[in-house]
Amino acid sequence: MQKPTIKDIAQLAGVSRGTVSRVLNHHPAVNAETRQRVNAVIEQLSYRPNFSARQMRTNSSHLVGFGLLTDEVITTPYAVDMIRGAQETLWAQGKVMLVVNAGYQQDTTEASLEALLERRVEGIIYAAMYHRPIEFLPPISQVPIVLANCFSPDGAYTAVVPDEVAGGYAAVRHLLMKGHRRIGFINLGPTTRGEVPPLAASNGRLQGYKNALMEFGVPFDESLICYTNQSPAANYRLAYELMQLPEPPTAIFCGNDRTALGCYGALSELGLRIPDDVAVVGFDNQLDIAQGLWPPLTTVQLPHYEMGKWAVEYLMAVGDPHAQPVHQMIDCPLVERESA
Amino acid sequence: MQKPTIKDIAQLAGVSRGTVSRVLNHHPAVNAETRQRVNAVIEQLSYRPNFSARQMRTNSSHLVGFGLLTDEVITTPYAVDMIRGAQETLWAQGKVMLVVNAGYQQDTTEASLEALLERRVEGIIYAAMYHRPIEFLPPISQVPIVLANCFSPDGAYTAVVPDEVAGGYAAVRHLLMKGHRRIGFINLGPTTRGEVPPLAASNGRLQGYKNALMEFGVPFDESLICYTNQSPAANYRLAYELMQLPEPPTAIFCGNDRTALGCYGALSELGLRIPDDVAVVGFDNQLDIAQGLWPPLTTVQLPHYEMGKWAVEYLMAVGDPHAQPVHQMIDCPLVERESA
Numbered sequence: 001m002q003k004p005t006i007k008d009i010a011q012l013a014g015v016s017r018g019t020v021s022r023v024l025n026h027h028p029a030v031n032a033e034t035r036q037r038v039n040a041v042i043e044q045l046s047y048r049p050n051f052s053a054r055q056m057r058t059n060s061s062h063l064v065g066f067g068l069l070t071d072e073v074i075t076t077p078y079a080v081d082m083i084r085g086a087q088e089t090l091w092a093q094g095k096v097m098l099v100v101n102a103g104y105q106q107d108t109t110e111a112s113l114e115a116l117l118e119r120r121v122e123g124i125i126y127a128a129m130y131h132r133p134i135e136f137l138p139p140i141s142q143v144p145i146v147l148a149n150c151f152s153p154d155g156a157y158t159a160v161v162p163d164e165v166a167g168g169y170a171a172v173r174h175l176l177m178k179g180h181r182r183i184g185f186i187n188l189g190p191t192t193r194g195e196v197p198p199l200a201a202s203n204g205r206l207q208g209y210k211n212a213l214m215e216f217g218v219p220f221d222e223s224l225i226c227y228t229n230q231s232p233a234a235n236y237r238l239a240y241e242l243m244q245l246p247e248p249p250t251a252i253f254c255g256n257d258r259t260a261l262g263c264y265g266a267l268s269e270l271g272l273r274i275p276d277d278v279a280v281v282g283f284d285n286q287l288d289i290a291q292g293l294w295p296p297l298t299t300v301q302l303p304h305y306e307m308g309k310w311a312v313e314y315l316m317a318v319g320d321p322h323a324q325p326v327h328q329m330i331d332c333p334l335v336e337r338e339s340a
Numbered sequence: 341m342q343k344p345t346i347k348d349i350a351q352l353a354g355v356s357r358g359t360v361s362r363v364l365n366h367h368p369a370v371n372a373e374t375r376q377r378v379n380a381v382i383e384q385l386s387y388r389p390n391f392s393a394r395q396m397r398t399n400s401s402h403l404v405g406f407g408l409l410t411d412e413v414i415t416t417p418y419a420v421d422m423i424r425g426a427q428e429t430l431w432a433q434g435k436v437m438l439v440v441n442a443g444y445q446q447d448t449t450e451a452s453l454e455a456l457l458e459r460r461v462e463g464i465i466y467a468a469m470y471h472r473p474i475e476f477l478p479p480i481s482q483v484p485i486v487l488a489n490c491f492s493p494d495g496a497y498t499a500v501v502p503d504e505v506a507g508g509y510a511a512v513r514h515l516l517m518k519g520h521r522r523i524g525f526i527n528l529g530p531t532t533r534g535e536v537p538p539l540a541a542s543n544g545r546l547q548g549y550k551n552a553l554m555e556f557g558v559p560f561d562e563s564l565i566c567y568t569n570q571s572p573a574a575n576y577r578l579a580y581e582l583m584q585l586p587e588p589p590t591a592i593f594c595g596n597d598r599t600a601l602g603c604y605g606a607l608s609e610l611g612l613r614i615p616d617d618v619a620v621v622g623f624d625n626q627l628d629i630a631q632g633l634w635p636p637l638t639t640v641q642l643p644h645y646e647m648g649k650w651a652v653e654y655l656m657a658v659g660d661p662h663a664q665p666v667h668q669m670i671d672c673p674l675v676e677r678e679s680a
Contacts, residue, residue, distance in 0.1 A: 031530060031569060063455050074439060075424035077417030077628065084415035087441055091448070096455045099414060099439040101427055108431070115403050115436040119459050190371065229371055232632045258632050265634025268608050288417065289628060292572045292598050294605025 004045040006088075013041040017305075021088065065095030066315055067116035069109070070127040074101050078286065082127050082148055085308025093316070106136045117142060123315035126150065127308070131161055131200040144321045148311045149304070151327065158318075160310045160328040164201050167300045167332030168208020168253075171281045174298070174334050175251045176216045180279060182224065184242040184249035185209055186235065186259050189227030202227070202255065205283065209253065224249055228259055235262025243270055243278070251279035251340065257286040260297055260339075279340035283332075296337035303330040344385035346428075353381045357645075361428060405435030406655055407456035409449070410467040414441050418626065419469050422488055425648025426465060433656070446476045457482060463655035466490065467648070471501055471540040484661045488651045489644070491667065498658075500650045500668040504541050507640045507672030508548020508593075511621045514638070514674055515591045516556045520619060522564065524582040524589035525549055526575065526599050529567030542567070542595065545623065549593065564589055568599055575602025583610055583618070591619035591680065597626040600637055600679075619680035623672075636677035643670040 006024075010017045015034060022030050023038040030038075041047075068086060073079045083099065090097045098121060102112035116124060123143045128134065128150035137145075137152065144158075151159035175183050188202045206225070213220055223245060228234045235254075239262060242249055254260040260282035264274065272278050274295055282290060282299035290297040307330055314326070346364075350357045355374060362370050363378040370378075381387075408426055413419045423439065430437045438461060442452035456464060463483045468474065468490035477485075477492065484498075491499035515523050528542045546565070553560055563585060568574045575594075579602060582589055594600040600622035604614065612618050614635055622630060622639035630637040647670055654666070 063451065063458070074414040075420050075427065077420055077626075080415050080417055080420070083441065087415065091443075096440055096452050098455070098459075099441070100436055101423065101439070103431075111403065112436050115438070118403075119438075232634075232636065235632070236634055258628050261629070261632040262634065265632075269634065286417075286628070288598050288626070289601070289632070292575070292601040292629070294572075294576055294602065294609065296572065 004047045008045060009038065009041050009047055012045070013038045018084075021084075063096055064098055064119065064121055065090045065093060066097055066123045066125055066312065067119070067121035068097055068099045068125045068127055069112055069116060070099070070101055070129070071104055071109075072101060072129045073127050074099060076129050078284070079127070079129050079149060079302075079304050081304035082308040085305035085310075086125060086127075086148075086312045087308070089309045089312040109136065110138050113138060113140070125308075125311045125315070127311070131164065133200070141321055144315055144318055144323065146311045146314050148307045155325060155327065158314060158323075158325045158327070160307045160314070160330060161200070162303055162307070162332050163329040164204025164332065165208040165211065166329075167283065167302075168205030169212045170208070170332065170334040171205075171253050171283065171300050172209045172212035173215070174336070175253065175279060175281060175340060176212055176218065178251075178279065178340060180249075180251040181218055182221070182247060182249045182251070183209075183213075184224045184239075184252040185226070186238050186242070186252065186254050186263065187225060187227050188230060188255035188259075190229060201283075205255070228255060230256075230258070232258070232262055235259045236266045239263035239266035240270070243267070243272070249278070251281070254280060254282045256284045257282040257289040257297060257299055259283075260299070261289050261293065264293055274339050281334075281340045285335050290335070290337065293339070295339050298337045298340040299335050300332050301335050303332060306330050344387045348385060349378065349381050349387055352385070353378045358424075361424075403436055404438055404459065404461055405430045405433060406437055406463040406465055406652060407459070407461035408437055408439045408465045408467055409452055409456060410439070410441055410469070411444050411449075412441060412469045413467050414439060416469050418624070419467070419489060419642075419644050421644035422467050422648040425645035425650075426467075426488075426652045427648070429649045429652040449476065450478050453478060453480065465648075465651045465655070467651070471504065473540070481661055484655055484658055484663065486651045486654050488647045495665060495667065498654060498663075498665045498667070500647045500654070500670060501540070502643055502647070502672050503669040504544025504672065505548040505551065506669075507623065507642075508545030509552045510548070510672065510674040511545075511593050511623065511640050512549045512552035513555070514676070515593065515619060515621060515680060516552055516558065518591075518619065518680060520589075520591040521558055522561070522587060522589045522591070523549075523553075524564045524579075524592040525566070526578050526582070526592060526594050526603065527565060527567050528570060528595035528599075530569060541623075545595070568595060570596075570598070572598070572602055575599045576606045579603035579606035580610065583607070583612070589618070591621070594620060594622045596624045597622040597629040597637060597639055600639070601629050601633065604633055614679050621674075621680045625675050630675070630677065633679070635679050638677045638680040639675050640672050641675050643672060646670050 006020045009020045100112040102109040124145040127148040133153045134150045147159040226238045282297045285299045285301040290299045346360045349360045440452040442449040464485040467488040473493045474490045487499040566578045622637045625641040630639045
């Protein structure tokens with residue numbers, strides 16, 4: 001029989017993997033009833049966490065596994081699950097992960113990378129806060145490296161990124177299946193309405209939007225697409241403006257869950273109810289917002305945890321820094337709640 | 341003349357310190373107009389960032405300054421500003437900060453601490469995701485240590501924590517100044533309504549609530565106090581229930597901004613407008629929610645950035661691991677927006 005995993009426990013106990021991991025870590029913020037249910041499943045499956053501090057201490061040359069270098073994943077709230085996915089996978093090997101935040105400047109990035117390499121990590125993960133091409137990364141030959149949530153334009157490094165096209169497709173297909181034919185799209189962009197922004201996410205999701213429309217034989221209507229500069233005021237205003245179109249949308253696909261939050265505000269202001277009057281789908285599955293909104297937000301999962309996990313598993317499998325680079329895409333599945 | 345700081349630039353440019361730091365780091369998510377304004381102020385003040393990668397590289401024995409050990413600050417979205425505050429303060433010294441996430445178990449905490457000490461950090465910051473007493477921390481004598489957002493019940497370690505009483509007081513005083521006399525309080529708790537939860541935050545903020553009422557001669561009414569288990573459903577339900585009281589509140593003080601998000605949902609469902617029918621104040625200043633809600637949320641700042649900064653400044657000033665421990669409280673100021 002296969003060894004049970006945290007995922008198995010989560011499924012059987014009907015909770016998230018995060019909750020299982022909190023119970024295992026004796027985290028106080030799990031209520032007694034849930035803790036009991038999870039512990040019952042843990043006992044039932046005879047699950048034993050792999051992490052052993054004893055092993056770590058008796059084998060201290062292997063105590064530190066990989067180093068994770070990041071632009072600002074650990075100083076912003078958006079992609080912290082990437083750290084969690086990498087760390088839990090490495091903990092299962094009885095190893096600690098060293099993390100350094102390097103910002104966006106070349107000199108701090110180089111110095112931080114050196115700091116990690118000098119501490120003899122067995123591999124490097126470079127993790128970006130948002131899906132983007134990286135502009136510089138000094139060549140390193142000592143240990144293997146993997147990029148998470150980013151990629152090198154020349155394909156020189158192994159990279160794991162979200163499948164943005166599939167994510168956009170999943171969101172819009174869901175709305176089309178519910179009968180919607182006029183679907184507004186508040187896409188992400190640093191620029192004002194109409195300009196195509198230089199973000200992997202925006203272009204990919206727009207492609208997914210178009211693919212879904214095409215599959216359902218719905219003509220593409222440029223007037224339903226707009227771009228938010230990602231300020232709360234813009235999110236609110238763009239949703240408001242979409243509803244002023246001569247033929248307003250019956251559903252709005254939002255570039256992220258913060259955009260959906262602004263969209264909820266505008267629809268509430270207009271006296272429109274979600275999902276009865278207008279359906280809303282977000283992107284990211286940023287839990288505080290997606291679960292906290294009323295009604296809870298149907299959205300698309302950014303696979304941060306999975307990318308972190310994949311990166312560690314890749315480094316564990318590939319010890320050779322000169323291995324042929326791989327470009328891995330991870331699915332962005334729809335998370336259905338009550339807004340669409 | 342004093343050297344200009346990021347704070348000076350932020351004030352003159354009318355932006356947050358975060359925005360200034362993004363401009364300095366060439367972060368793409370700053371719009372052109374803001375970037376230009378900030379750069380103009382930088383030029384005007386002849387500001388030069390202190391961080392020098394050249395210095396870091398030529399003096400590599402000092403390349404790594406302090407190690408930051410945390411339960412889960414870097415794998416959850418709530419307290420990442422503590423990392424940012426510590427890191428930016430250390431960067432100003434041309435030094436890198438090593439970060440390790442250790443979870444809540446004693447064995448992983450000990451192993452992670454050892455991993456940092458073996459890498460010869462000059463000091464240790466132990467940072468907790470939420471304000472709490474720490475249960476275990478192995479004695480270390482090699483380097484000084486400081487606790488951030490947590491404390492040892494016996495006072496054996498230097499600690500920096502938020503002034504929760506002052507935060508609760510600031511929120512409720514603001515509502516009283518606006519003329520409110522029936523102020524509901526959805527406090528944080530792991531338990532069901534009425535039980536006092538074992539959280540430094542809850543007890544401190546309740547004390548601040550009572551202090552403010554007393555100052556204004558308003559009698560304390562137990563029926564206006566409830567405790568959320570911090571699930572979105574509970575946040576929504578408790579706000580809804582408060583409004584069903586025979587004499588409902590005219591203002592609701594929420595234990596955190598996620599609670600306020602649920603509260604907005606309930607008030608919208610009841611057809612009540614914020615702040616005209618009911619005023620709402622949150623806690624945390626979790627920006628995605630506080631700025632993203634409509635109307636934007638008046639809330640109380642958890643001083644994460646300042647605690648991280650204070651911790652690094654303390655370690656820089658105190659090289660002696662046996663120095664007399666200090667217990668430092670940092671203010672939680674009101675952030676006024678439009679909900680109260």
